[in-house]
Amino acid sequence: MSRSTEQSTGVLTASALVRATGRGAWFRARPALSTVLGAGLVVLFLVPFATINPSPWFGLPGALAVAVALSVAVVVGPLPGAAVAVAGGLFFYFAIVDPELPFRRDAAVLTVVVWILLALVAGLVADRLRRRLIDAFDELAKAHQETTTLHNRLEQSLLPRVAVTDERLHVAFRYRPGEERMLIGGDFMGTAELPDGTLALAIGDVSGHGPDAAALGATLRASWRALALTGMAPLELVQRLDDILRREVADGTVFATLCCAWVNPTRHRLTVVLAGHHRPLLLIDGEAREPEAPFGPPLGLLEDWMSVDDPPWQATRFDLEPGWTLLLYTDGLVEGHAAPDARERFGVARLAPLLHGEGAASCLDARALDHLLDQVQAANGKAFEDDVALLLVCHAGADEDAS
Numbered sequence: 001m002s003r004s005t006e007q008s009t010g011v012l013t014a015s016a017l018v019r020a021t022g023r024g025a026w027f028r029a030r031p032a033l034s035t036v037l038g039a040g041l042v043v044l045f046l047v048p049f050a051t052i053n054p055s056p057w058f059g060l061p062g063a064l065a066v067a068v069a070l071s072v073a074v075v076v077g078p079l080p081g082a083a084v085a086v087a088g089g090l091f092f093y094f095a096i097v098d099p100e101l102p103f104r105r106d107a108a109v110l111t112v113v114v115w116i117l118l119a120l121v122a123g124l125v126a127d128r129l130r131r132r133l134i135d136a137f138d139e140l141a142k143a144h145q146e147t148t149t150l151h152n153r154l155e156q157s158l159l160p161r162v163a164v165t166d167e168r169l170h171v172a173f174r175y176r177p178g179e180e181r182m183l184i185g186g187d188f189m190g191t192a193e194l195p196d197g198t199l200a201l202a203i204g205d206v207s208g209h210g211p212d213a214a215a216l217g218a219t220l221r222a223s224w225r226a227l228a229l230t231g232m233a234p235l236e237l238v239q240r241l242d243d244i245l246r247r248e249v250a251d252g253t254v255f256a257t258l259c260c261a262w263v264n265p266t267r268h269r270l271t272v273v274l275a276g277h278h279r280p281l282l283l284i285d286g287e288a289r290e291p292e293a294p295f296g297p298p299l300g301l302l303e304d305w306m307s308v309d310d311p312p313w314q315a316t317r318f319d320l321e322p323g324w325t326l327l328l329y330t331d332g333l334v335e336g337h338a339a340p341d342a343r344e345r346f347g348v349a350r351l352a353p354l355l356h357g358e359g360a361a362s363c364l365d366a367r368a369l370d371h372l373l374d375q376v377q378a379a380n381g382k383a384f385e386d387d388v389a390l391l392l393v394c395h396a397g398a399d400e401d402a403s
Helices: 005-022 031-051 060-075 078-096 102-157 211-229 234-248 347-359 366-380 398-402
Strands: 169-176 185-193 199-209 256-263 269-275 281-284 287-289 316-319 325-329 388-395
Touching: 031 060, 031 078, 060 078, 060 102, 078 102, 169 185, 169 366, 185 211, 185 388, 199 211, 199 325, 199 388, 211 234, 211 256, 234 256, 234 269, 256 325, 281 347, 287 347, 325 347, 347 366, 366 388
Parallel strands: none
Antiparallel strands: 169 388, 185 199, 199 256, 256 269, 269 316, 281 287, 281 325, 325 388
């Protein structure tokens, strides 16, 4: 879920540029010392002229002296750079220029003036560019922070608010973004405890990734919760969500899979409606299995469903034994590879034994979900390619129930 790759790249590039210009911060904080050091280097470069051949004033030492003055101007500032140029010019004029040649004195004065002007111009340009770069980076960092905040808020809008008052139930969820995209996706899930005590659950996956998919996922999650809290019948609720998706995406290019489940107030009956989504996994008496709920069309694809004469979605009811565990998940969990170099998918058949192993000792919790995710990811040999969402409900069991 994500942060934009282009924006992150821009932030990193600007950060590198600011760090590059910031390497002279120590010198800029000490302009007097930097000026003395620069002047000393200039004199050092000009000494060979004074000791070996005092008549010429052009050549490598002079060029190095100019380079030092320009460097001080760029790194420290225009005035220190000009001061270094003046110091070098005075040494150049009095120690090198032959006083008996007036035309050379005039040329020397002109050379010194050019040095000073170059240092001033270079320092002013560097200061202006540095300020612009820092301002641009500040704006980019601010925009990036706002985007990150929006990303986090949007991600939170896709996750359930676990507020179950029934002490017999433990609810946990996990979400992991896909490695290849690292953008916020359309996986969403939710829980709602109805006034009569029924626990409603939902998990879904909007096709595509990015802010549009996430926004639609947040819309579907909020709509599901609002409709579920009214006590609306399961099939009517799914039909309403299909209508909402069609209104949100009029061109029919986006669809969403959905698994809705209701656990009755006594916690002994489960109702499931599937709209193109994976069946949940049900763990009872140490056995993990998929309830045989029929598949209906994904939301947004009702017109393309082959059996248009039959009811598109069906609500299937299952009896539950005390101590059951129910796991709803998105397809990213089972669509990884069975082994790092294998072409075969991990699949539900391998997931069920893992769930059995996690729940063999006690009621599953968030740590068990983390372990489950780690095992599936280890089998895949790398991070999940697609987003993964897990929603788990665990019943305390007969002993705890009786207490």
